[in-house]
Amino acid sequence: MTPLHYAVIKNCIEGANILIIHSADINERDVNDKTPLHYAVECEDTTTIAEMLVSNNDIEIDARDKNDKTPLHYAAKKLYFGQRIVSLLLSHGANIDAIDAKGKTPLDHALHYFYLKPTAKYLIACGASKSEELQNDSSYSEEEEEEYSSL
Template identity: 40%
Template sequence: MKRLLAAAGKGVPCPKFPGASSELVYTNNDWYIIHFGDLGKIHKAASLGQVQKLESMTVKKKSIDLNKRDAKKRTALHWACVNGHAEVVTFLVDRKCQLDVLDGESRTPLIKALQCQREACANILIDSGADVNAVDVYGNTPLHYAVYSENLSMVAKLLSHDAVIEVQNKASLTPLLLAIIQRNERIVEFLLTKNANANAVNEFKCTALMLAVCEGSSEIVGMLLQQNVDIFAEDTYGMTAEHYAAACGVNL
């Protein structure tokens, strides 16, 4: 991620959407690290995609708790989603497991499916009524993770199921601002057609247009200008989009 004001000589960093090694959004282990000795039989079977074993367990023990949590509050559904076992997800959903249990980072199975890019699992959960507006400990919703993964089809699916488009995470990024930082023109264009706020700002009051200018995306800049954005809005440091454009050698 570029530094927004470096070209202007102020050296103030634009807050980036934290990735695998960053502090606000993702942890270092997006995929769960498996220590089988710490897992119950149901979690182990789900993580390995062993549907028949799960079926056998439910037949032998009719009172088995499908929502049982491991030491880090993860359910069998979490484990199935992280490892992309759609058939296990279907099995658990059909047996009325809880869809929105939170793990140790307040992430639902849907969030984990999107974070780990398990689209088939995510589709099953969304169609089954999973909460598309759940918020994890970092303030991210499923929509944030779909945008971060650059998955336009999942972005569209979430919005069609009433995902809120303007939620800011703890890095002060709406899905639109995140898509701009990602320089994903297709998702930016789609979000704008869904009435995303083109004048959204981050914690430094940097507007969507400022971010697009500093990311060097002329296509996204053009899209935003067509939205009649406020080019005179000032950030925390009194800079406008025109100041950024001059500093970055971009014409507005």
């Protein structure tokens, strides 16, 4: 893990900014292949750092970790600031239908949690496709299936 990873995880905006100004590699990966952007969208209250990272032209917006998850996969599962981060990533060109190692898209992750229904609706409004994996998943109850179909 790099100093920039730590600054992001600790939500140290000033430290992250200094590191970026002094040419820290914003796309460097840790042992889990996560970039600082993965952590910025995964941790709570790191919206400002995420904004700072994506504003850099060199950012790999669709960088994949060891599970093939992009930052958008993590943002879609976030309760607080999730929709704001999703919007930020999409506005910088994130692939809305990126598929992870388990065949799941960011929309699939949002739909997995009932409390993320607004994020799921937002992703659909932005053009997210319902994955074949989710459409063929028989583990959903009738109620969940109706909820999914209504989105």
